[in-house]
Amino acid sequence: MLHEIDTVLSDFDGTLVEISIDFAQMRRGVTSLGLEYGVSSGSGLYVLESLEDIFGKLLRQDGNKAKEFRQRAEKLIVDIEMEATAGSRTMPGADKALRELKDRGIKVGIVTRNCRSAVMKVMEMADLAHDLLLTRDDVEKVKPDPQHLLDALSLLNSKPEKAVMVGDHPMDILAGKRAGMKTAAVLTSKSSEDFEEVAPDVILTGIACLLEML
DSSP, X not given: OOOSOOEEEEOSBTTTEXXXXXXXXXXXXXXXXXXXXXXXXXXXXXXXXXXXXXXXXHHTTOHHHHHHHHHHHHHHHHHHHHHHGGGOEEOXXXXXXXXXXXXXXXXXXXXXXXXXXHHHHHHTTOOOOOSEEEOGGGOSSOTTSTHHHHHHHHHTTOOGGGEEEEESSHHHHHHHHHTTOEEEEETTSSOGGGGTTTOOSEEESSGGGGGGXX
């Protein structure tokens, strides 16, 4: 099903490494900061999207307050991400899988909504072979916007139809489909039922199983 693939783009947190980031704490923190400025975010948004929603509303009211909010909210998020790196570990078989992909001549890119400082901290202990890393600090638009993936493919000189996006969250699959890529869901943090709506091309127990599909 995943034939003629020459590029693999992979999510980071939850796919290649396990990082116990407290996203609930992030949401509460960003929400509380917004309320300090008299603004609430739309319901059902992810943390980064909630931040942008509040920032946009504040920007229409007071540019200085909007800038101050963004600085405080981004620091809060980064602090939580950095704290979580202390207990991080590589997912079983992830390091060997990436090395074998590279040995086969397949290009490997890592695309993540995490900040670069946290990712690089984890990389100090994780032996994850890759050709490209694009964190949220490196792009204008992050997953599930396909531009995050398209930027990576462009830098790798790869075509979407010959690439596969691998991730542990439905947003990874959605981004891959929007970018015109094949998609592979890994069941490291969610069940197969969680991916029914986005319908990935393949479902794997972990990224190491990808090798059998190529």
